[in-house]
Amino acid sequence: MKTENHVPSSGPDGLEVMKRVLAESVPLARQWAGERCWRDPVSGESCAWYHGAWQTLRLLGIVSTLTHHAPLYLEALRPLITDGDHKRVFLSGSADYGLLSVVLDAFAQEDLRPEITVADRCETPLRLCRWYAERCGFALETVQADLGEVPLDRPFDLICVHSLLSCIPVERHGEIVATWRRLLRPGGILMMANTLYLGTPGKAARFSPQHVEDYKTRVFKAAAGCPHPEALPPADELERIADAFSSTMAASVISSRAQLSDLLLEGGFEILDERFGEFIKDPNYQRTGPPVTSKKEHAWVVARRA
Numbered sequence: 001m002k003t004e005n006h007v008p009s010s011g012p013d014g015l016e017v018m019k020r021v022l023a024e025s026v027p028l029a030r031q032w033a034g035e036r037c038w039r040d041p042v043s044g045e046s047c048a049w050y051h052g053a054w055q056t057l058r059l060l061g062i063v064s065t066l067t068h069h070a071p072l073y074l075e076a077l078r079p080l081i082t083d084g085d086h087k088r089v090f091l092s093g094s095a096d097y098g099l100l101s102v103v104l105d106a107f108a109q110e111d112l113r114p115e116i117t118v119a120d121r122c123e124t125p126l127r128l129c130r131w132y133a134e135r136c137g138f139a140l141e142t143v144q145a146d147l148g149e150v151p152l153d154r155p156f157d158l159i160c161v162h163s164l165l166s167c168i169p170v171e172r173h174g175e176i177v178a179t180w181r182r183l184l185r186p187g188g189i190l191m192m193a194n195t196l197y198l199g200t201p202g203k204a205a206r207f208s209p210q211h212v213e214d215y216k217t218r219v220f221k222a223a224a225g226c227p228h229p230e231a232l233p234p235a236d237e238l239e240r241i242a243d244a245f246s247s248t249m250a251a252s253v254i255s256s257r258a259q260l261s262d263l264l265l266e267g268g269f270e271i272l273d274e275r276f277g278e279f280i281k282d283p284n285y286q287r288t289g290p291p292v293t294s295k296k297e298h299a300w301v302v303a304r305r306a
Helices: 012-036 048-060 066-082 098-109 123-136 170-183 209-224 235-248 257-266
Strands: 088-092 115-120 141-144 156-162 184-198 204-206 250-252 269-277 295-305
Touching (some): 012 048, 012 123, 048 123, 048 235, 066 098, 066 156, 066 184, 098 115, 098 123, 098 156, 115 123, 123 141, 156 170, 170 184, 170 257, 184 257, 257 295
Parallel strands (some): 088 115, 088 156, 115 141
Antiparallel strands (some): 184 295, 204 250, 269 295
């Protein structure tokens, strides 16, 4: 079905437009995080520190977002879209509408409408996704559930993922891959970008106390040059956001290229495209996750369900 293209470019050339969209959605994200974020039934802890901060940090340009990796997704998506066999798309987890913006951009460039389902255990990013899809004139299905509990009426043609494995304990990575395989039809495609912490010991990386202070300094420096200061919270709230994000943020460690490759191969996938290194060309780019003394790089993988 043909559609009018109301979708901003999701890559670097659309950055200024996307910043205007962010300026609209930043206050919504902070409000909805306080009202709707998932709360752990055992500990009582909420993910509001993350979902309430992410849009603000995106607007400030100091987190790794889909803007930086959009060209990889668009390059891989376009031939799948034009062949007509990859209409049903599943987005596995989402901090906000970033991943959705890339997929809608790819389909809009071909003047086609996909069937997209976004799943996350938290309502806040799902509501942001619905807000963005409606703004762009697209329908969207959202499912609030842990990934392993997502119901499946009929399998998907394509699964898109961004950095999810960094948010999931390493012990559950095999379970996550098995779920992706369950959700895909035979021959369906999985594409993902994720950070690798090469040679880093342990299962998780965190900010040190000094890194927390350094991060807060970065936030206020970026805020001073923000093109949409009207969307930012007051200074005391901005400091609280930066402190909570950097103090709480932890990244699950994938410590080698082989660890990621073997995870997918052993999980029943055939790797079609695998790249490692630094794909981000922006000279002002600074990584999101906890600083480490060992090497960090990105992985890009396109795989087929065997």
